[in-house]
Amino acid sequence: MEPTARQEPRPTVREAVLRLLRDLNIDTVFGNPGSTELPMFRDFPSDFRYVLGLQESVVVGMADGYAQATRNAALVNLHSAAGVGHAMGNIFTAFKNQTPLIVTAGQQARSILPFDPFLFAAQSTDLPKPYVKWACEPARAEDVPLALARAYHIAMQPPCGPVFVSIPADDWEQPSDWVEPRQVSRSVAPDPHVLAQVAKALSRARRPAIVAGTGVDRDGAMDLLVQLAEQHRAVVYTAPMSARCAFPEAHPQFGGFLPAMRERIVDRLTGHDLVLVLGAPAFLYHVEGQGPHVPPGVPLWQIVDDPQMAAWTPTGNSLVASLHLAVDALLQAASPVKRAMPKVAPCPAPVEAGSPMSVAFVLQVLDEVRHKDDVVVEEAPGSRGVMQARLPMAGADSFYTMASGGLGYGMPAAVGVALGRQRKGLNGRTIALIGDGSSMYSIQALYTAAQLALPITFVILNNRRYAALQDFAPVFGFAPGEKPAGTDLPSLDFVSLARGQGMEATRVENPSDLSDKLRQALQAPGPRLIELVVV
Incomplete structure (x- = not known):
């Protein structure tokens, strides 16, 4: 036997x-x-x-x-x-x-x-x-x-x-079986027939506009997009509410940020004869609007990896594909025609120091003192427009924010980004650019950053109010100067809040101290919080 x-x-x-x-x-x-x-x-x-x-x-x-x-x-x-x-x-x-x-x-x-x-x-x-x-x-x-x-x-x-x-x-103690590792495809190849139509439209256009969104960076297609824009001399706009940098913002073909308003998007895109949307909705709106979604008579093509997003797009044609595959295929398929180079957008004039400091001045100085390898995690919606003008992002993996509009993401996300970059052996510091109101949704993130001694600088823009709500109130019928109830935030002390969780912190009110204090906070061996009192 x-x-x-x-x-x-x-x-x-x-x-x-x-x-x-x-x-x-x-x-x-x-x-x-x-x-x-x-x-x-x-x-x-x-x-x-x-x-x-x-x-x-x-x-x-x-x-x-x-x-x-x-x-x-x-x-x-x-x-x-x-x-x-x-x-x-x-x-x-x-x-x-x-x-x-x-x-x-x-x-x-x-x-x-x-x-x-x-x-x-x-x-x-x-x-x-x-x-x-x-x-x-x-x-x-x-x-x-x-x-x-x-x-x-x-x-x-x-x-x-x-x-x-x-x-x-x-x-957890029950018997089970080992799970063998498997490979599952994570990319969606573009339909060749539909891609050929996109390429043909791009080749025929005389003044194409590319609207790039979060999906470009998420799919690792940033460098390919730069090549495509340069090949076709296209102006590249960032899509409304993009949660990552969609295109290098110092590039001469960068056209700026589209607002989340239908009429203003149409106004910005007027003069183009093709709109190619990459990795973004077409379009994401914050308030109701009227009229067309793109300038009348201008064709729109959208490439996204989300079939649901493609399905609800109200106008134009959509191709569902991974962005790195689709943009690479467009580079090979679309033949550029002779086009004039788009005009370079003028740089904003420098801002003078004032007391109290303006957000524009603060971010102008931050841009001067930060290192090229630093990344920004932002949750300061009341200052986002100023940030877009004064703190240009470098390109791939340089910027993160929330696509939802829900507060409480930025401070802990900065901890996660710093941990992830540390794991990958990347240089540079994580800058968490956070509004005073936003920070209070997740202030506990300071404790984790301090315990792990992460290379993060938390920059708190303290204007003592929910600025986004007060600034947005006229859109909803508030009289000029009228404040919605519950939008003032007096008496918050972020230096004490940080020290109570084990982190060194400083407050800056005098503009003459700003540059040195920011440099110190950005060059510290571990995490730091710097509270900037702004108007």
Whole structure:
């Protein structure tokens, strides 16, 4: 009788998940620990890192920045219903940013779920919808590793975005099976027939306009876009509310930023005979408008990797494709005609110092003293127009903000970007340019930055008000000078707030001190906060 072959013991869910994460090059977990997810971290391996955030929305913001900087899905671990609820603001932002996140949440043990136990999540997969691409609570404990593998591939497939897996607390010790690594295509090739039509339209145009958005940088197509613009002598505009730098803003063919208003977009694009939109909606509006979406008679072509975005575009034609593949194909297919070089936009005149300091003066000085390798993470919506004029971004991976308009993203995202750049061995400092009102949504991010000694400078623009709301009020019928209720913010002390979380900080009110203090904050070995009192 032949001896029976010895059967290898099956791995636990925890062992299978950890090996899967290693295969996916994920070794960092962002979280704020709660009871139902503690079993995940028993015997936590030394080759993994747990990044603590002091509130769940902060945790998701950090993971978002990290995923964008590393170009790989980031893993976020949350508590059950309450923790996911706290995190929803930045889950919404991650969805709008098209950031690949694997969001896991603890769930109460399966054995007591029939009794509606304390801290369980009823209908757990419904809670994060509709702002995740996929949500699952596996039917069996042994299915957890496969569910996480599926979640990763869905998160990384275009359009990228967050996914959600609810995991009962008693699943981690159950037997499971290893998940073998797989390759899944993450690029969408352009339809050759449709691409040929785009190329033909571009070749025929005499004064083409390119409107570039977040997808250009996200798909690594920035250098290709520069070549395409130079080849065709096209003016390149940044799409409304773009969450990343879409084109080098000091380039002579950069035409500026389109506003999120229909009539003003048409006005800016008047004079062009073709509009080619790359990696952006056509168009994103903030207020209602009337009339056409592009100048009458001007054809519009859009290339995006999101079929939903292509479907709701109200005019023109759309091609669904990954931007790096589509722009590269256009470089080969479109034959430039003889065109005049577009006029160079004039640089804004220098701003003189004043007391109190203006935001324009502050950002002008920041532009002078920052290093060319520094990156900016911004959440100062009341100062964004001034930033666009005074703080030009260099190109790929130089700028990050939120596509959602939801506050509370910028400070933790800066932590994640700094961590991601550190992991990739990149030089330069992360500059978090944050409004005073915005900072209070996620001020806990300072603690994580201080604990990890990250190379971040938090620049707080303290104008003691929600400037964006006050400036925007006339659009909604407020009389000149009339302030909406609840939009003043007196008495905030950001130096004390930073020091209370372990970070050195300074306040600047005198413009003669600004340059030296900014240099010190940008050259410090660890994180610093500098509060700038502005008008």
